[in-house]
Amino acid sequence: MNIIAKIEGHGALDIDFSAKKAKLRILEGERLFEGILVGRPFDQTYWITPRICGVCPIVHALASVKAVERAFRAQVSSQTIHLRSLLFCSQMIQSHILHLVFLSLPDYLGLDRGTEIKDQHPRYFSFALNIKKAADFIAETIGGRAVHPTTITAGGFFRLPKISQIKAIKSQLMQILNDAEGVLNLALSLDYPQLKNPCEYLSACPYDENEYPIYNYQKILSNRGFGLKIENYQTEIKEKVVSNSTAKFARRKGSGFMVGALARMALFSDRFSPLIKKYLEKIDIEEMKFNPFYNNLAQPFEILHYTEQGILLCDKILRDGLDERPTVGFKIKSGRGVGVMEAPRGTLYHDYTFDAKGNVLKANIITPTVQNLTHIEEDGNALLLTCDRSKNECIDLIKMLIRAYDPCITCSVH
Amino acid sequence: MKPTIAIYDFTDCEGCEVQLISLLEDFLEIEKRVEIVNWRLGQEDNHQIQFDICIIEGTPITREEQKLLRSLRKRSKILVALGACAALGGVPASVDQTQRKKWLKKIYGAKYKSRGDSAKPLSNFVKVDAIIPGCPATKKDILRAITDLLDGKIPATQNFPVCKECKANNNPCRLLNNQPCLGPVSIGGCDAICVSGGAGCWGCRGLLENGNLPAFRKTLEKFMTKQEIEQFMSVFLSNDLIINKPNTKT
Numbered sequence: 001m002n003i004i005a006k007i008e009g010h011g012a013l014d015i016d017f018s019a020k021k022a023k024l025r026i027l028e029g030e031r032l033f034e035g036i037l038v039g040r041p042f043d044q045t046y047w048i049t050p051r052i053c054g055v056c057p058i059v060h061a062l063a064s065v066k067a068v069e070r071a072f073r074a075q076v077s078s079q080t081i082h083l084r085s086l087l088f089c090s091q092m093i094q095s096h097i098l099h100l101v102f103l104s105l106p107d108y109l110g111l112d113r114g115t116e117i118k119d120q121h122p123r124y125f126s127f128a129l130n131i132k133k134a135a136d137f138i139a140e141t142i143g144g145r146a147v148h149p150t151t152i153t154a155g156g157f158f159r160l161p162k163i164s165q166i167k168a169i170k171s172q173l174m175q176i177l178n179d180a181e182g183v184l185n186l187a188l189s190l191d192y193p194q195l196k197n198p199c200e201y202l203s204a205c206p207y208d209e210n211e212y213p214i215y216n217y218q219k220i221l222s223n224r225g226f227g228l229k230i231e232n233y234q235t236e237i238k239e240k241v242v243s244n245s246t247a248k249f250a251r252r253k254g255s256g257f258m259v260g261a262l263a264r265m266a267l268f269s270d271r272f273s274p275l276i277k278k279y280l281e282k283i284d285i286e287e288m289k290f291n292p293f294y295n296n297l298a299q300p301f302e303i304l305h306y307t308e309q310g311i312l313l314c315d316k317i318l319r320d321g322l323d324e325r326p327t328v329g330f331k332i333k334s335g336r337g338v339g340v341m342e343a344p345r346g347t348l349y350h351d352y353t354f355d356a357k358g359n360v361l362k363a364n365i366i367t368p369t370v371q372n373l374t375h376i377e378e379d380g381n382a383l384l385l386t387c388d389r390s391k392n393e394c395i396d397l398i399k400m401l402i403r404a405y406d407p408c409i410t411c412s413v414h
Numbered sequence: 415m416k417p418t419i420a421i422y423d424f425t426d427c428e429g430c431e432v433q434l435i436s437l438l439e440d441f442l443e444i445e446k447r448v449e450i451v452n453w454r455l456g457q458e459d460n461h462q463i464q465f466d467i468c469i470i471e472g473t474p475i476t477r478e479e480q481k482l483l484r485s486l487r488k489r490s491k492i493l494v495a496l497g498a499c500a501a502l503g504g505v506p507a508s509v510d511q512t513q514r515k516k517w518l519k520k521i522y523g524a525k526y527k528s529r530g531d532s533a534k535p536l537s538n539f540v541k542v543d544a545i546i547p548g549c550p551a552t553k554k555d556i557l558r559a560i561t562d563l564l565d566g567k568i569p570a571t572q573n574f575p576v577c578k579e580c581k582a583n584n585n586p587c588r589l590l591n592n593q594p595c596l597g598p599v600s601i602g603g604c605d606a607i608c609v610s611g612g613a614g615c616w617g618c619r620g621l622l623e624n625g626n627l628p629a630f631r632k633t634l635e636k637f638m639t640k641q642e643i644e645q646f647m648s649v650f651l652s653n654d655l656i657i658n659k660p661n662t663k664t
Contacts, residue, residue, distance in 0.1 A: 005458040008428055029425030029475025029530040031506040035517030040645055048649060051505040054429020102435060113457040115445060129438050136436060146436060147429040147550045150611025158612020241522050246529055410427050
């Protein structure tokens with residue numbers, strides 16, 4: 001059994017070399033979050049569900065609170081949207097830099113543990129530390145804590161940051177712009193293994209056609225040129241229980257598909273800023289498409305993008321000032337709400353149905369990794385067909401492929 | 415020779431390990447003083463099987479995890495529970511065994527064979543030498559505990575309530591304002607971070623040994639139903655509630 005190291009959660013890889021088949025086994029224990037939620041009041045959903053994942057708890061809290069607000073038809077203020085968007089930027093930066101430096105980059109640099117980068121590439125390692133620190137600072141300042149936020153509540157926030165703190169966030173983000181460019185330059189200089197395995201890319205699509213995914217979403221967009229209604233996600237994305245796995249594997253029309261940084265970039269890279277487009281010119285986006293290893297290049301693109309976006313959001317908040325009322329009022333009623341967010345690893349759905357008292361009757365959560373698992377195996381199979389190296393080297397390459405996806409096994413077994 | 419450390423994780427969210435990595439420069443300092451010989455999340459080279467210190471995050475839900483835990487105990491001089499899942503069973507413990515069966519069938523279908531049992535703390539299976547509490551464990555506590563361990567000391571558990579630091583932070587008392595809060599009966603040391611954020615204390619660091627639970631329940635009953643109280647306390651404290659059944663003392 002090949003336990004896959006340096007991924008979030010417990011998975012193993014089985015390879016049948018004669019049949020050229022790679023199979024993932026997901027070993028995490030079932031936690032049954034969808035069952036835990038039933039019968040509980042709405043305001044426990046966004047406290048409990050961040051505990052699905054310690055790497056992306058903020059985005060679980062946001063998807064959860066959005067589902068609650070949709071069910072109760074609560075319209076949050078633009079101030080809340082700005083602050084939550086800024087918090088979301090910190091989540092993207094935090095998760096991507098952690099994954100890149102501690103889990104994936106060592107593969108490309110011929111190292112094992114992420115901290116070994118400190119000795120070989122001290123400059124890049126200090127960039128990464130600065131980026132992580134700034135992202136944690138934003139999460140702590142707006143969300144109350146770097147892991148498992150404390151300030152998020154239906155209708156807005158329990159408490160608001162001060163204007164001086166928004167200024168401090170802006171100055172930290174300005175300081176890491178250069179570091180984020182540095183990490184992107186490093187990623188641009190790496191050699192990415194060859195693989196071409198066309199697939200469907202899906203991402204939640206903003207209302208504003210110039211906006212890269214951030215907080216409000218109109219529909220789910222496919223690279224095959226059509227949109228899916230968010231509320232219909234269950235008919236479009238089918239989860240399947242498979243043997244030897246505590247995570248379900250999702251398919252669309254019988255095939256795997258991909259969500260996450262590379263999918264978003266493939267769909268929306270024309271929405272990047274001029275600064276980032278300058279870097280886009282250095283690569284061929286068409287070459288990146290359908291080679292999942294390039295997910296590790298899409299991540300630093302997004303780190304730079306969300307750093308820039310964070311600065312713009314600070315400017316908006318500073319321009320508008322902070323209203324003292326942290327929440328809007330709403331009426332608890334029965335109904336269903338679907339909260340969708342683009343999480344670091346792809347589209348995240350929280351879907352709750354409430355009774356008239358606001359207690360959960362039904363809950364369904366689909367995480368990005370559940371959506372990616374089928375295609376990870378399909379890419380593994382494709383790699384086996386072309387891999388002309390020794391068995392052990394093929395195994396290592398497939399493990400590297402799995403890590404490139406940045407799978408979150410704990411998310412997938414919620 | 416440097417002390418050897420292993421870091422293991424069972425079923426959980428891995429947020430406490432994220433906190434450990436987020437120590438950044440302090441983590442690099444720890445790395446200088448120890449040899450991390452086994453850490454699946456952090457490295458591939460995991461060959462050593464005996465450890466001076468074994469830090470375990472998560473709850474051993476699956477039979478494989480329970481077996482591994484027993485084996486790790488035999489192979490480790492000091493065994494440390496990191497975070498609420500390891501120390502208490504945590505959020506995964508809020509479904510009990512009968513509920514588990516029902517939800518496994520609903521979520522995975524009738525034919526599905528479960529890998530797991532209900533979530534229990536590590537101490538349900540083996541002797542635990544030290545606890546780093548919290549959901550997530552605080553960076554301060556992680557650093558303190560590791561520093562103590564490297565000095566040959568067993569890190570102590572705090573024995574004051576969350577209210578102590580909450581008052582120092584000048585938060586208005588939630589209980590006096592009829593808002594749920596487990597501060598008076600919960601282990602402090604977290605700087606009352608959740609109350610300061612606005613969410614109230616959910617007791618993630620565990621119940622104080624000498625907390626007066628029956629009297630505390632009476633306070634909550636002024637504005638919550640018994641069912642609401644159980645639901646609130648069950649988020650982190652399900653395993654403790656089994657021991658501290660309500661109304662056993664009157």
